[in-house]
Amino acid sequence: MATSRREFLRNSALASTLLLVPKFLHALDRGPGLARLSDATGARRLIVVQLSGGNDGLNTVIPFRNDLYYKARPTLGIREADGILSLDKDMGLHPALKGLKGLYDQGHLAVLNSVGYPNPDRSHFRSMDIWQSGSGSDQVVSTGWLGRYLDSNCPDCQRPYNALEVDDTLSLALKGSQRKGLALKSPGKFHQISQNRLLAKVSKEATTEHHSQVDYLYKTLAETASSADYLYDKSKIYQSTVAYPNSDFGKNLKTTAELINSGVESRVYYLALSGFDTHVRQHEQQQRLFTDLGDGLAALAADLQKNNQWDNTLVLVFSEFGRRVGQNASNGTDHGTANNVFLAGGALQKKGVVNDAPDLLNLDQGDLRHQVDFRSIYANVLKDWLGADDTAILGTGFERMSGLV
Amino acid sequence: MNSAQQLQHLYWRAGFGPRPQDVAGGLSPRKALRQLLHDSEKYEPLVGPGLNYTDPQGMVMTDPASTKTNPVPNSMVTTPDQPAAPGAPAAPVAPLRPRAAFKGGTIAAGVPRLRRAELTPQQRKMQNEGIRDAFNNMSTAWMDRMATSPAQLREKMVLFWHGHFACRVRQPGAALSLHNAMREHALGKFPDLLLAVSQEPAMLQFLNNQQNRKEHPNENFAREVMELFTLGRGNYTENDVKEAARAFTGWGYDYQSRFKFREREHDAGPKTFLGKTGNLTGEDVLTHILTQPAAATFLVTKIYRFFVNDVPNPAHIEPLARDFRKSGYDIADLMERLFSADWFYDPANVGTHIKSPVELLAGIRRTLNVKIDNEQPLLGYQRALGQTLFQPPNVAGWPGGRNWIDSSSLLLRLQLPAILFKNAEFAVALKQDENDIAPNLTKAERTVRPGAGAHLPLAPLQQLLGATPVPQQPEKLSQFLLQTPIRPENLQLVQQAAQQKEPAEALRTTLVTLLSLPEYQLA
Numbered sequence: 001m002a003t004s005r006r007e008f009l010r011n012s013a014l015a016s017t018l019l020l021v022p023k024f025l026h027a028l029d030r031g032p033g034l035a036r037l038s039d040a041t042g043a044r045r046l047i048v049v050q051l052s053g054g055n056d057g058l059n060t061v062i063p064f065r066n067d068l069y070y071k072a073r074p075t076l077g078i079r080e081a082d083g084i085l086s087l088d089k090d091m092g093l094h095p096a097l098k099g100l101k102g103l104y105d106q107g108h109l110a111v112l113n114s115v116g117y118p119n120p121d122r123s124h125f126r127s128m129d130i131w132q133s134g135s136g137s138d139q140v141v142s143t144g145w146l147g148r149y150l151d152s153n154c155p156d157c158q159r160p161y162n163a164l165e166v167d168d169t170l171s172l173a174l175k176g177s178q179r180k181g182l183a184l185k186s187p188g189k190f191h192q193i194s195q196n197r198l199l200a201k202v203s204k205e206a207t208t209e210h211h212s213q214v215d216y217l218y219k220t221l222a223e224t225a226s227s228a229d230y231l232y233d234k235s236k237i238y239q240s241t242v243a244y245p246n247s248d249f250g251k252n253l254k255t256t257a258e259l260i261n262s263g264v265e266s267r268v269y270y271l272a273l274s275g276f277d278t279h280v281r282q283h284e285q286q287q288r289l290f291t292d293l294g295d296g297l298a299a300l301a302a303d304l305q306k307n308n309q310w311d312n313t314l315v316l317v318f319s320e321f322g323r324r325v326g327q328n329a330s331n332g333t334d335h336g337t338a339n340n341v342f343l344a345g346g347a348l349q350k351k352g353v354v355n356d357a358p359d360l361l362n363l364d365q366g367d368l369r370h371q372v373d374f375r376s377i378y379a380n381v382l383k384d385w386l387g388a389d390d391t392a393i394l395g396t397g398f399e400r401m402s403g404l405v
Numbered sequence: 406m407n408s409a410q411q412l413q414h415l416y417w418r419a420g421f422g423p424r425p426q427d428v429a430g431g432l433s434p435r436k437a438l439r440q441l442l443h444d445s446e447k448y449e450p451l452v453g454p455g456l457n458y459t460d461p462q463g464m465v466m467t468d469p470a471s472t473k474t475n476p477v478p479n480s481m482v483t484t485p486d487q488p489a490a491p492g493a494p495a496a497p498v499a500p501l502r503p504r505a506a507f508k509g510g511t512i513a514a515g516v517p518r519l520r521r522a523e524l525t526p527q528q529r530k531m532q533n534e535g536i537r538d539a540f541n542n543m544s545t546a547w548m549d550r551m552a553t554s555p556a557q558l559r560e561k562m563v564l565f566w567h568g569h570f571a572c573r574v575r576q577p578g579a580a581l582s583l584h585n586a587m588r589e590h591a592l593g594k595f596p597d598l599l600l601a602v603s604q605e606p607a608m609l610q611f612l613n614n615q616q617n618r619k620e621h622p623n624e625n626f627a628r629e630v631m632e633l634f635t636l637g638r639g640n641y642t643e644n645d646v647k648e649a650a651r652a653f654t655g656w657g658y659d660y661q662s663r664f665k666f667r668e669r670e671h672d673a674g675p676k677t678f679l680g681k682t683g684n685l686t687g688e689d690v691l692t693h694i695l696t697q698p699a700a701a702t703f704l705v706t707k708i709y710r711f712f713v714n715d716v717p718n719p720a721h722i723e724p725l726a727r728d729f730r731k732s733g734y735d736i737a738d739l740m741e742r743l744f745s746a747d748w749f750y751d752p753a754n755v756g757t758h759i760k761s762p763v764e765l766l767a768g769i770r771r772t773l774n775v776k777i778d779n780e781q782p783l784l785g786y787q788r789a790l791g792q793t794l795f796q797p798p799n800v801a802g803w804p805g806g807r808n809w810i811d812s813s814s815l816l817l818r819l820q821l822p823a824i825l826f827k828n829a830e831f832a833v834a835l836k837q838d839e840n841d842i843a844p845n846l847t848k849a850e851r852t853v854r855p856g857a858g859a860h861l862p863l864a865p866l867q868q869l870l871g872a873t874p875v876p877q878q879p880e881k882l883s884q885f886l887l888q889t890p891i892r893p894e895n896l897q898l899v900q901q902a903a904q905q906k907e908p909a910e911a912l913r914t915t916l917v918t919l920l921s922l923p924e925y926q927l928a
Contacts, residue, residue, distance in 0.1 A: 052837040053845060125573070129799055142804040160812055168833040169789055170811045172798070180811040193816055198921055201898055202819075213757050214889055216807060217815065217923040224812040248848055274837030277845045280526045330526065 043156060044312045044385055047256060047269040047300075048146070048173070051293070053276030054124060055319035057339040058358070058368075059286060060097070061111055065090040068360035076282060076327035087111065088353040096287050099294030100342065103301055107351045108310075109344050110404060112377065114358045116338035116370030120321060124277070124335075127320040132173035134378055134394050145378055146268050147176030148393045149386065156267050161227040163268035164259065166252040174270055181268065182227055186255055191232035194225045230264075237262040242303040245295045249273045253296045257303040260313070267386060276319060280330040293317075297344060304346075311346035314385050314405055318374065324366055338370035341377060343404060350404050373398040380404045406750060410884075412437055414755050417888060417928040418712050419744055420557025421764065422772040425869035428885060438744050442737060445559035445592060450585040451546055458539035458577045460532065539577035543584070544787075544794040545780040548763070552770035558740065562591040564763065565711050567794070568802035570602045570634060572611045579607035579662055580795050595704065595734035596695055603630065603691060606658035612800070615657045617650060619672040624650040629800055631694065640699040641679060648676040653687040695734065701726035705739065712743060714754050715806045721748055756889030756927045759809055762790035764928065765818065769825070769920065772886070774865050778858025785853030786821060789833045790814050810926075822920035825859040826913070863912055879903065879915050886916070887924045895922055 059076070063069045064084050070077040078084060084092035085101040091111075093101050103109040119137045121127045130137055134145030143151070150157045157163065163174050163181030174181030184190035194200065203225035205218060238261040244250035249271070256269050273293055278285050297315065304310040322339030338358065358368045379390040379400035390400060406414075411434045416423035419441050432440065524532065551560045566587040574580050583605040590598035602608055603626075609615050612626035627649035631641050655671030658664055676685045681693050694700060705726040706717045713721070725746075729739045743749060760768060766783055769775060777783065787793060791814060797803055823829035835851045866882070873881045879899045883891040891899075902918045903911040919925065 123573075125796075126799065140799050140801040142798070142801065142808065167836070168813065169791075169836060170813050171836065175808070175811060183811070183813040193820070196820065198898065198902070198918060199816070199819055202895065202922065205892065205894055213759060213807075213927055214924060217759075217810065217926055220810055220812065220815050221819075221923060224816060227812070272837065275845055279529065 043265075043267070044314065044387075045260065045267050045269065046381060046386060047271070047313060047315045049293075049297070049315060049317040050128075050171075050173075050270070050272040051276050051289075051317065051319035052124075052128070052272050052274035053278070053319070054127075054321045054323060054335055055276040055289075055339065056278060056282060056286065056333050057113075057319070057322040058325065059282070059333075060094050060290070061087070061113065061340045061353075061357070062092050062094065063090060063357040063360070064092050066357065066360055072326045072360070074327070076331055076333065089356060091353060091357050094286060094290050096290035097294040099296070099298030100344075101294075102298050103344050104352065108301060108346055108348065109342060109352070110348050110350050111353045112341045112343070112372055113353070113355050114338045114368055114371035115318075115341045115374050115377065116321070116368070117373055117375070118370070120337040120367070120370070122321065122335040122337075124320060129172065131318060131320055131374060132171060134375055136375075136397070142172075143177050144171065144173035144175045145382075145393060146173050146270070147180060149176075149268070149382060149388050150174075150179035150181065151176035152388050152393060154267075154386075154388055156265065159227065159265070160223050161231055161264065162266055163270070164256075164264075164266045165270040166255050167270075167272065171270060171272075174268070181270070182224070184228075184231065185252075187228075187231040187235040187259070191228045194228035200225065231259070234262050234264050235259055238307070240303055242299050242306070244299045245292050247292050247296075249292050250296050250299070253300045254303075257300050260304060260309050261307045278323070279328065279332040279334060282327075282332045301344065301346075313345050314348075314381065315342070315344040316377070316381060317342040317344070322368060325360060325363060325368065326366055336367050337364070338368040341372075341374065343377075345405070348405060354404070372401070376401040377404065406752065406755065408433060410755070411750050413885070413888065414750060415441075415744060416557070417768070418561075418749075418758070419740070420561050420771075421551045422768040422928070423885075424772055424774060425865040425885065429869060434750070435745065438741065441558045442741060444555040445557065445562075447556065448559075448589045449556070450588060451543065451550070451581065452585075453542070453546055455542035456539060456546060456577065456581055458535045460535075536575065536577055540580070540795055541781070541784055543577060543581055544784055547584075547794060548767055548770075548780070548783065551763070551767035552775075559588070559591050561712075562736070562740070563588050565708065566591055566598070566602075568711075568797060568805075569707065570608065571797035571800055571802035572607050573796055574607045574611055576607070576662070579605070579610065582662070583607040584795075590736075592737040592740070593735075595729075595736055596692065598736070599630075599634065599691055599695070600688065602634075603687070604656065604664040606662045606664065609656060609658055609664070614653055617654050617656065618670040619651075619654045622647070622650040622654055622672070626650070626656075627653055627690075630691070633801060635694050635700045635703065636697060637699065637703040640697065640703070644677075645679050648678040648685075649690045651676050652678065652685045652690040656687050698726075698730065701730040701734070704734075705729055708739070708743070711805070712740075713749060714757060718748075721746065756887070756924075758928050759806055760926055760928050761803065761805060761809060762787045762792040763794065765790070765821070765926070768928065769822070773916070774862050775825075776860040776862070778860075779856060782853060782855060782857040785833075785835065786817070786824075788835050789817055789853055815923075815926075818926055819921050819923065822917045822925075824855050825857055826861050826917050828855050831855050861913060861916065863909060866912065866916070875908075875911075876900075878912070879919070882915055883919055886919045887922070888928050889924050891919075891922070891924060895924070 058069065059078055062078050062084055064080050078094065083095035085095060085097060086092045087104060100109055117130060117137055121130065121137050132144050133141040135141040146163055150163055157179065160180065160182040165171055165174055165181055165183040166185065167183050168185055170181060170183040194203065203221045235258055238258050240254050240258050244254045252271050256271065259266065273289060275285060275289055301310055304313055318341050319339055322336045323333035324336040328334050355371065362369060375394050375398050379394055380402060382388040382390040382393055383400060385405045409428055412428060412432065413423045415434050415437055416427055554560055570587060572583055583602065586601040586605050587598065590601055609626070612629055613623045614626040617623040617626065624646050628646045631646065631649070632638055651672040655667045657667055673684055675682060678685055678690055679693055679697065702722065705722050709717055709722050725739060725742055728742060732738045748754065766787060770777065791809060792803060817833065820829060820831065824831045831854060833853050834848050835853060837846070837851065869885060870878055870881060879896060883896065899915055899918045903914045906914055
């Protein structure tokens with residue numbers, strides 16, 4: 001029985017009012033006790049890589065034996081002779097994705113085609129809102145899917161640093177109604193800010209008064225400061241020697257690997273690579289971005305493999321939408337709909353190309369029709385990888401995929 | 406609570422905070438409220454040359470007829486890329502056409518819009534920059550009003566309605582027109598406000614009513630008008646949504662962005678909506694919605710949560726809702742009752758509201774009479790803190806309350822006074838997906854840095870302090886700046902920070918330290 005939209009939203013609203021239940025608050029233990037959770041190195045973790053701007057999936061996983069593809073893209077289509085990296089089912093990766101091909105060859109990559117949602121929205125902002133909140137396009141949900149995972153009270157998601165975003169600000173994806181993840185560009189920079197004299201003093205103050213909003217602010221501040229200390233101390237344990245791309249994204253991946261290999265108890269990492277809005281000069285942009293993406297993920301995999309952390313890591317790569325099937329007049333593509341999703345990791349249940357290439361004969365006004373609801377993948381990841389209650393987090397109304405991870 | 410504290414509470418909630426001169430005036434809260442209502446009576450539209458964006462000559466317009474064959478399902482206006490004809494591999498570059506050519510054309514499907522795909526990269530960049538500048542100028546012009554206008558209550562109401570009737574569109578002109586409709590009716594009668602907003606091209610476009618036609622009804626507007634604007638869930642059925650959508654068929658706008666009722670697209674047949682049967686029009690549906698008692702309760706609850714307390718109290722809300730309905734939904738009358746109620750000044754309602762980023766920034770500017778040299782960085786701080794005017798996160802608006810606070814936003818909030826007044830080092834990269842206007846900015850372009858050039862005049866505060874002896878000054882200032890009592894240990898911190906500084910510097914340091922406390926996040 002499908003939960004209706006209304007029921008789902010009502011539950012979310014109920015969850016947010018739980019916030020207002022007064023709680024006995026006390027200052028967090030700032031000592032070593034904070035880090036005393038179970039040994040993190042054995043636990044599974046998820047790394048989400050967001051390709052911002054709407055990546056052109058058809059030039060990422062290329063149906064290079066399909067004439068319709070070249071007909072729709074007379075100059076933008078990529079030819080076999082250009083160096084397409086052949087996969088299963090008559091598809092191949094963009095020539096710049098050598099890093100991903102390497103993972104594929106090791107059986108560490110799964111490719112899902114035609115992933116999307118009903119009534120797709122072509123606004124970057126709205127579609128990203130839908131992917132990050134894990135809602136349908138007819139729903140408005142003001143928490144993120146990973147934030148609700150934190151809210152779900154699992155033993156390993158009680159601390160803000162259990163979900164980390166490697167950036168200056170926190171995405172909706174990691175905001176729950178009761179718990180939120182933590183954004184940091186690097187443990188060093190984050191620690192430095194929290195060492196600001198006044199902040200450091202204020203954050204040590206106990207929250208004993210019963211003035212709920214003030215308590216909430218002090219609690220957040222204390223947790224932030226404790227987390228900064230913890231991450232800073234912990235991150236000194238491991239320094240990567242693997243070569244990452246010399247880019248912002250490469251640095252962020254390296255930070256992620258160092259945190260993981262240092263034994264930081266984070267279940268979720270969130271990173272973004274942006275610049276995929278390729279209305280013009282798509283070839284040049286994808287070439288550069290894919291080199292960054294492929295080489296970066298290959299370096300991450302190597303780094304984690306060296307430390308026996310790759311088997312309990314799952315990487316999920318998505319973009320807010322794909323592009324239109326036909327190229328535009330500026331050697332680019334405009335906003336489209338369904339797209340591919342990559343899963344990578346050392347312990348995938350399903351490897352290689354999971355489903356068929358998009359059906360280019362059966363388009364919806366020049367756009368791909370989605371075959372897989374992105375929430376079906378989220379549900380599989382939440383339930384079978386993170387061991388969480390996917391229905392409570394995502395609601396229902398779509399099938400949970402099984403056997404991917 | 407003494408009367409000065411009550412007065413400050415009123416100024417924070419009914420506006421963007423008290424200035425020292427407001428407190429020094431020593432008005433009773435009742436008199437101050439009357440003054441606020443009086444000062445907010447006049448409607449002054451937000452206008453100015455910098456707020457408009459005109460497409461440069463020679464840009465390509467879409468043929469309105471082509472949008473008819475290619476409606477964009479469920480898309481928002483923020484994404485102007487129109488689908489090409491089905492199966493077409495590459496859109497041919499359309500010939501340039503002057504706007505006048507559309508005057509006689511069919512405009513059934515919508516205003517002509519720029520086809521971004523057909524612009525040269527240079528034109529596209531110019532267009533994006535023009536649009537972005539217009540939105541930035543709209544935001545700063547509005548923020549200036551919040552900080553300086555005597556019509557504080559109207560400014561605060563407009564901010565409330567801006568979140569209530571949340572709407573994101575790409576055209577600055579349409580967004581400004583919607584803004585001014587809310588500004589005009591902000592304190593008027595709600596039925597007038599609702600009708601005006603419902604017929605604004607921005608809203609019709611955002612909620613897809615432009616695509617709502619007799620043969621193919623689109624329910625988006627009909628649903629949201631009940632769910633988010635008037636009744637709330639549980640007070641209508643799916644069938645009511647369907648019937649209301651039929652009543653709104655034909656509501657659209659023309660190529661000059663004016664409301665247009667397209668009779669041929671309208672379903673004039675009989676409908677049954679919330680128990681009423683007849684050949685209902687869109688206007689009939691809006692009127693009938695407001696006969697439902699649930700409407701007043703829903704609206705007053707939302708207003709209560711914004712102006713009084715996150716936790717609604719039915720004992721306070723129900724009497725207000727009754728009177729609101731009886732008054733024909735007179736908003737000014739409702740606000741006067743709300744701000745006059747004894748419970749409004751209950752300690753449980755004072756200092757318990759987490760300021761939104763806009764309230765925080767406008768509040769610092771207003772309460773301290775701050776002069777700003779360059780407002781651009783302020784827009785960046787707002788974005789980094791999660792609130793960009795004219796760009797609400799979705800149709801439900803900003804969720805508010807504790808949603809504003811996470812580790813990084815709290816750290817930034819606490820550093821903000823030092824960034825503004827001490828030029829503290831600061832660099833935060835905004836996310837790529839912050840907006841649809843320029844989604845491919847480089848990291849350097851997305852990075853927000855200090856440099857607002859904020860001046861903090863001390864004279865008004867020195868006047869407020871009067872003869873207060875130096876050791877008591879931090880406490881006195883804390884009573885003016887903080888709506889929740891300062892902790893003794895924080896008072897000590899503030900005092901220490903100012904020690905051994907010459908008087909003016911000591912005062913500045915005291916102020917900046919007080920503004921940097923978690924308590925300052927509350928009003």
